Structures are given as structure tokens and as C-alpha cells.
Amino acid sequence: MAKQMDYKTIREIFRRFHEAEPEPKGELNHVNAYTLVVAVALSAQATDAGVNKATAKLFEIADSPEKMLALGLDGLTEHIKTIGLFRQKAKNVIRLSQILVDEYGGEVPNSRAALQGLPGVGRKTANVVLNMWWRYPAQAVDTHIFRVGNRTGIAVGKDVNAVERAIEDNVPVDYALHAHHWLILHGRYICVARKPKCGACLIRDLCQFEEKTL
The missing domain is CATH 1.10.340.30 (Hypothetical protein; domain 2)
Incomplete structure (x- = not known):
């Protein structure tokens, strides 16, 4: 498990996520x-x-x-x-x-x-x-976010509740609303479980994961 990242590094990570995708969206279709x-x-x-x-x-x-x-x-x-x-x-x-x-x-x-x-x-x-729906900065931690949080050091915790608290405590408020979506999409498409796509990662230089892939 990585060590909990410092504020300056986390802020830079979410600045990059925001620059790449200012309004990340959930992928479940719904009408209300x-x-x-x-x-x-x-x-x-x-x-x-x-x-x-x-x-x-x-x-x-x-x-x-x-x-x-x-x-x-x-x-x-x-x-x-x-x-x-x-x-x-x-x-x-x-x-x-x-x-x-x-x-x-x-x-x-x-x-x-x-x-x-x-x-x-x-x-x-x-x-x-x-x-x-209500645009409240709640942090829903699934397997992707749990993995990304612990692997990178963005939000370190032994269980999903601990990772949820770590996100709430460490992610700057101005990035909190979309933190859930940035992290889940990063885990779903880049920081995948078995062979993360480190070569295509926006935050490779800041990530604490020791077994980075080429």
C-alpha cells in the first residue's frame, strides 16, 4: 500500500484530470x-x-x-x-x-x-x-476507486469506508464534486487491475505505484 500523498501532489493530479476532462460523466443511462x-x-x-x-x-x-x-x-x-x-x-x-x-x-x-x-x-x-443527481460531493468508492486510491497514494485506506474518508479529507474542495468520476474512469480505462496502462497515464510521474508498466 502506498503512503498517503501530500496536498500539493494531489492538487496537481486533479488539475490534470480537470484539464483533460472538465466535466466527467457517469456512464449509467438515466432520465431522472x-x-x-x-x-x-x-x-x-x-x-x-x-x-x-x-x-x-x-x-x-x-x-x-x-x-x-x-x-x-x-x-x-x-x-x-x-x-x-x-x-x-x-x-x-x-x-x-x-x-x-x-x-x-x-x-x-x-x-x-x-x-x-x-x-x-x-x-x-x-x-x-x-x-x-443533486451534485453533492459524495464519494462512492467501488473496486476501481479503491484500487486507484491505494495504488497511487491519492486516497489510502484498508477498506472502502477508509478510502471514502481519505478522498473527502485530502481532495481539494474545488475538485471534490467530480473526484468520484475522475477516479473511476481512470481506474476503468487506464489504471486497470492486472496490467495498468502506465504509458498512457496522465499522472505517471506523480503516482507511487512501484510496478509501473512500460
Whole structure:
């Protein structure tokens, strides 16, 4: 595990990320806060591309909790059967849709605690929704961000919660909103798990990873 980087180095890293991509975007397709919650819940242990393929037609007919409930469990299951763990995910989506109708007037709540009270929505999912829809600088740490944070020294921690805190504590506030997306995209396309593409890396000279590839 690398040592936690100093402020000056982290600031330069995010300056470069910002220069290369000022407005990084999440890759899950959605049309409103509800479809974002559903898409993120479906993305657990699945690829964004796979989720987008499954939800393309689903969100055309069920873009609200009321419409999802009208579609029903069997109808939803048919749409998402190409996604891993689809049966349990379908049950969660129907249950969370019912809760949104019964307790929140069909609207998606914008507090982390309320979001985490929905079936199939954990802290990471809640943080993604808070960040992407309400533009709150929440840091959703997945396997990519955990790897990049520890490998580079940007955000060092033994578990995802520790890495989340390290990002919040060490990333300059003016870069915090997009930090999640810059790090996840960097981990997804450059700082990959088995053979990182160090030759194409914007921050190679600042990264602490000792086993850099050519």
C-alpha cells in the first residue's frame, strides 16, 4: 500500500484530470432521479454497459415508481434477465418503488440515510445518486476507486469506508464534486487491475505505484 500523498501532489493530479476532462460523466443511462436509483441498484456486480442495454427499453415504459409497479415483478424481470442477480434485483426494485410511492410521494429522497433505507441501496449507491443527481460531493468508492486510491497514494485506506474518508479529507474542495468520476474512469480505462496502462497515464510521474508498466 502506498503512503498517503501530500496536498500539493494531489492538487496537481486533479488539475490534470480537470484539464483533460472538465466535466466527467457517469456512464449509467438515466432520465431522472428514479431511473438513476434503479440503474445504480442494478449495476452491482454488473457492467454499466450491460445495465444500459437492459434498461434502454425498460425506462421508456417505466420511468417512475408508479409505472414500475404497474409493470410488475414479472414484467421487470423479463427486461433485466441479462443482468447478474436479476431475480433479487427485480424484487428490490419493486420493493423500493413501493416505498417511494407510500412514504415519499413517488419522489426520490435526497438524504443518504433515506436512500440507504431503500431495498438494494447501500452507501455506495446512495453516494452515486447524491453526486450525479443533486451534485453533492459524495464519494462512492467501488473496486476501481479503491484500487486507484491505494495504488497511487491519492486516497489510502484498508477498506472502502477508509478510502471514502481519505478522498473527502485530502481532495481539494474545488475538485471534490467530480473526484468520484475522475477516479473511476481512470481506474476503468487506464489504471486497470492486472496490467495498468502506465504509458498512457496522465499522472505517471506523480503516482507511487512501484510496478509501473512500460
